[in-house]
Amino acid sequence: MKLQVTKAHKASFDYSVLFKNGETVRVGRENPEMRGWFWCKNRNSVWSWIPEEYLNRQGAEGTITHDYDTTELTVKTGEMLEYATEVKFWTLCVALDGKKGWVPTGNLKRD
Numbered sequence: 315m316k317l318q319v320t321k322a323h324k325a326s327f328d329y330s331v332l333f334k335n336g337e338t339v340r341v342g343r344e345n346p347e348m349r350g351w352f353w354c355k356n357r358n359s360v361w362s363w364i365p366e367e368y369l370n371r372q373g374a375e376g377t378i379t380h381d382y383d384t385t386e387l388t389v390k391t392g393e394m395l396e397y398a399t400e401v402k403f404w405t406l407c408v409a410l411d412g413k414k415g416w417v418p419t420g421n422l423k424r425d
Contacts, residue, residue, distance in 0.1 A: 316425040325386035387415035
């Protein structure tokens with residue numbers, strides 16, 4: 315499915331983290347502005363937000379349930395993207411140059 319960017323988005327972080335299925339993480343706080351997102355630290359001591367759909371929480375520890383790459387796309391209004399999946403108000407997209415990353419769902423519309 316094709317998506318059009320209706321509002322520009324700049325990636326929130328200048329780095330991305332790849333979490334692997336089965337990986338153990340330390341689970342921190344839940345995002346008060348976006349319920350269902352948890353601040354987690356991987357084995358390399360890098361923190362990033364993980365959606366609860368990809369996380370089996372057991373107190374302060376958790377296990378990743380799906381491979382998850384935190385890469386966000388920086389996009390401009392009017393750009394066209396290809397839909398991959400959607401999780402908790404974010405849509406995983408593929409840009410025309412082949413880059414894959416997350417964009418806030420509210421910044422997109424079906425073409």
